[in-house]
Amino acid sequence: MKLTETDSLLALTTFIVLILLLMMVLVYNVFIKKKSQLLLSQQKKEALFKQELAISQVEIKEQTLNYIGQELHDDVGQKLSVARLMTNKMAYSDEQSRQQIVEEINLLIGECLQDIRNLSKVFITRQVEHFGFVESLEREINRIKRLELMEVEYSNSNKYLYLDNNHALILFRIIQESINNVIKHSKARKFSLIVLDTEDMITIEISDNGVGFDQNTMYNGSGLENMQNRAKLINSEFHIESSENRGTKITINYYKQ
Incomplete structure (x- = not known):
């Protein structure tokens, strides 16, 4: 009788060990x-x-x-x-x-x-790497002012803003493309670029008082989706608000790493 109990206990122990090993293998494979x-x-x-x-x-x-x-x-x-x-x-x-x-x-x-x-x-x-992100933005603003097409408002809370060169390049290109859309399509009389630097995030607002557009019909294929995808690659959010005859506002939130 004692031998039978020992055998049963040994079989149960072996079964438990096998189950544990199998679970470990499964967990390892999942990992x-x-x-x-x-x-x-x-x-x-x-x-x-x-x-x-x-x-x-x-x-x-x-x-x-x-x-x-x-x-x-x-x-x-x-x-x-x-x-x-x-x-x-x-x-x-x-x-x-x-x-x-x-x-x-x-x-x-x-x-x-x-x-x-x-x-x-x-x-x-590498324009942004050479001049820096802020100076590159200011050069772009000066370019718009020389065109004399619209009133330009620009403000930056941190003139010594520093970004990773690669991230700065993509972020600058998103802003530049947004500005070019304003110049080419908005028919705006006023344009605004605001840069706000906080502890964890850089917020960039690009707005105009132009003709605007219907987001439901213009979003796809207009380059806006491409800008949003680029923003995701550099840990950023890209938001756009627009409606016909009410202008357009683009907000980019770049989260510092």
Whole structure:
């Protein structure tokens, strides 16, 4: 009888041990599977981030080239054309007038040289990394002001704001694309860009008093979904509020890591 009880106890113990081992194997397999899925998800996210980073760099290069072409044509080109006309005028002027014309030509050439120096500073591969996030924003604001298409309001609570270069590049491209949409489509008379830096988050508001749009019909395929996806890659939220004839407001919340 004692032998039977011992055998039963041994069999029960063996069964319990086998069950525990089986549970450990199952838990281990689940853990490995979850870990593999997490790693795969992280790798996919990193690949998407690198892809968006490369695309943003190319887009900013194209934007910079367009900007430089416009500045060369509208500003430097016009000044040089005036200088050329003034040199032709020298042949029909007296000595005193010639001296005045020479001084004006020298002044125009000096302005052209300074404009070209300023443009050369813009023509770089990594604009945001070179100038910094805040200065890049301010350059974009100055570009809008020179167009003289609308009233521009800009405020920033932290002039020394620092961001990771890669995140700053994508964030700047989202803002730049939002601004370009305002210029091209909004027909606004007033534009506002507000940057608010807090302890845990940077909030950026881009608003206009333009024609607005119906979000239900315009969201897909308009570039807005692309901006939202980019925002997710840099730990940000992208919100848009718009309705017809009531303007548009975009809010970007960038959470500091």
